[in-house]
Amino acid sequence: MLKIRLLTAAILIPAFLAVLFVLPEPYWSLLMLAGVLIGLWEWSHMAGFKPAVRVLYIAASAIAGVFFTFWQGPANAFMQEYALYWGLPLAAAFWIALVPIWLWRRTQVRNPYLMMLAGWWIVLPLWLALVSLRAISPWLLLAIMLVVWIADSAAYFAGKRFGKHKLAVSISPGKTWEGVLGALVAVSLYGVALCIAFDLNVLLIAGFWVLTVFSIMGDLLESLIKRQAGFKDSGNLLPGHGGILDRVDGLTSSLPLAAFFLHLPLYYQAWMHSAS
Numbered sequence: 001m002l003k004i005r006l007l008t009a010a011i012l013i014p015a016f017l018a019v020l021f022v023l024p025e026p027y028w029s030l031l032m033l034a035g036v037l038i039g040l041w042e043w044s045h046m047a048g049f050k051p052a053v054r055v056l057y058i059a060a061s062a063i064a065g066v067f068f069t070f071w072q073g074p075a076n077a078f079m080q081e082y083a084l085y086w087g088l089p090l091a092a093a094f095w096i097a098l099v100p101i102w103l104w105r106r107t108q109v110r111n112p113y114l115m116m117l118a119g120w121w122i123v124l125p126l127w128l129a130l131v132s133l134r135a136i137s138p139w140l141l142l143a144i145m146l147v148v149w150i151a152d153s154a155a156y157f158a159g160k161r162f163g164k165h166k167l168a169v170s171i172s173p174g175k176t177w178e179g180v181l182g183a184l185v186a187v188s189l190y191g192v193a194l195c196i197a198f199d200l201n202v203l204l205i206a207g208f209w210v211l212t213v214f215s216i217m218g219d220l221l222e223s224l225i226k227r228q229a230g231f232k233d234s235g236n237l238l239p240g241h242g243g244i245l246d247r248v249d250g251l252t253s254s255l256p257l258a259a260f261f262l263h264l265p266l267y268y269q270a271w272m273h274s275a276s
Contacts (some may be wrong), residue, residue: 008239011024011059012238017142019031020134020138022140023137025159026070028131028134029127029131031167032131033062033127035127035244036065036127037062037065038247039060039126039234039244039248040057040061040119040120040123042243042271043225043246044119046229047115047229049116053112055218057119059164061124061209087089087124088260088263090125091121091125091256091257092275094259095214095218095253095256096257099194099221102216102224103168103171103217103221103224106170108217108228110151122221123215125252125256126255128256129256130255133258133262140262143212144254144255144258145251147187147212148255150183151186151212151216152183154183154187155175155179155216156179157182158178158179158180158182159176159179161174162176163179164178165177167179167180168220168223171223172219175216175219175220184209184212186231187211188208190208191204191207192205207261211258211259212254214252215254216250217253218250218251218253219249222234233246
């Protein structure tokens with residue numbers, strides 16, 4: 001299984017780097033939208049939506065995403081700024097305030113309308129973050145994504161080697177506190193390397209710890225949904241990795257949070273404008 005995972009990663013990583021640095025807008029946005037729609041399709045399957053509802057759910061998301069990406073004019077610029085202004089803070093509030101309670105209580109949401117909203121709330125802000133962070137700098141987006149990838153890999157190997165104390169046995173039996181510690185150590189070393197190489201503030205390391213914690217929360221939430229639905233993986237698109245959501249679960253929580261804090265000047269300007 002590990003060999004298959006590594007082979008899939010060896011194919012996916014160069015392909016992702018190529019489109020990250022080469023693909024022009026709005027095609028980057030469209031490609032990321034396609035990935036997000038696959039993630040929503042997997043979510044709708046785990047949520048138990050009826051086939052017709054799944055098709056309508058994805059179609060509505062696709063139409064809105066394509067319209068958002070390609071419609072030109074001042075109104076679209078306003079819509080994009082409006083989405084940043086509301087989408088990222090709402091996503092941050094969801095992960096900070098609601099998800100810890102959801103995980104603690106291990107609530108099983110049976111209402112299909114709530115599951116529709118939850119799917120949009122979890123997956124669509126990831127697309128918004130991927131587009132907005134890449135617009136700032138592809139290198140910035142890659143640096144933030146590396147935090148999650150490094151944390152995930154370090155947690156896996158540290159847990160395999162040293163794991164004894166379970167993190168959330170009723171949600172994801174394989175995760176351990178030793179794995180969490182290994183993730184925090186690895187991202188700390190990554191942060192130290194960046195601080196030395198680019199003369200950055202050491203508070204960056206604390207920011208990486210926060211992103212690591214939230215990436216674990218994203219992973220746990222998807223594991224909870226899969227366990228409640230009786231699924232081992234969200235899908236089978238990626239050999240050795242499962243589905244799209246299995247690969248981006250840590251990003252669904254961490255990237256919107258990072259984008260929110262990086263866009264704080266936008267909110268400050270809006271607040272100052274409304275106050276004047």
